[in-house]
Amino acid sequence: AQSVTQLDSQVPVFEEAPVELRCNYSSSVSVYLFWYVQYPNQGLQLLLKYLSGSTLVKGINGFEAEFNKSQTSFHLRKPSVHISDTAEYFCAVIEGTSYDKVIFGPGTSLSVIP
Amino acid sequence: SAVISQKPSRDICQRGTSLTIQCQVDSQVTMMFWYRQQPGQSLTLIATANQGSEATYESGFVIDKFPISRPNLTFSTLTVSNMSPEDSSIYLCSGRDSGETQYFGPGTRLLVL
Numbered sequence: 001a002q003s004v005t006q007l008d009s010q011v012p013v014f015e016e017a018p019v020e021l022r023c024n025y026s027s028s029v030s031v032y033l034f035w036y037v038q039y040p041n042q043g044l045q046l047l048l049k050y051l052s053g054s055t056l057v058k059g060i061n062g063f064e065a066e067f068n069k070s071q072t073s074f075h076l077r078k079p080s081v082h083i084s085d086t087a088e089y090f091c092a093v094i095e096g097t098s099y100d101k102v103i104f105g106p107g108t109s110l111s112v113i114p
Numbered sequence: 115s116a117v118i119s120q121k122p123s124r125d126i127c128q129r130g131t132s133l134t135i136q137c138q139v140d141s142q143v144t145m146m147f148w149y150r151q152q153p154g155q156s157l158t159l160i161a162t163a164n165q166g167s168e169a170t171y172e173s174g175f176v177i178d179k180f181p182i183s184r185p186n187l188t189f190s191t192l193t194v195s196n197m198s199p200e201d202s203s204i205y206l207c208s209g210r211d212s213g214e215t216q217y218f219g220p221g222t223r224l225l226v227l
Binding site: 105 | 118145147155156157159162206208210213214215216217218219220221
């Protein structure tokens, strides 16, 4: 069965510093990959997605992610974070065998320190 | 992109009662789903809402406890039946478009006393 791992449950980072949130998945078939952000007391918002093509994907709010098939990873990066980036970030996967269910990782809580 | 709304946004209920949550999408989606999110945790898929037929439930979730309807492409309901405090959670409706992008409603915050 497929699974999604986010190795860091909490990531504190100073404002204007770079950040990387790690995501690894387990699947032997093709996948679609997503990053969602959840601000406090709000629903989930799509940051970016990888379906095919270029492995470097750019999303909203200055975030980008790189799909690495050999390492089964889809790490999220931002070169300079803002206070407003403080939120919960979820990596998610749709597996290519069924394309039906989105499997979510446990989430990473990003705290930007002024 | 699809915009998803849910009603109610929050509720406080007594144990043993039932609550029906409504989900409306502003455009057609190919698939609709219901998730539960416990405080501070990730999302757990409850079921896939199928148009005009019974929902497909994930392990640990049953129709008697979480009956789901989807009468058309843009509307679905989830009922939390015979509630207990363990059902206190955020319930999220989600819809997927033909481009495989999944959108989420703002969630319904349920507290069962």
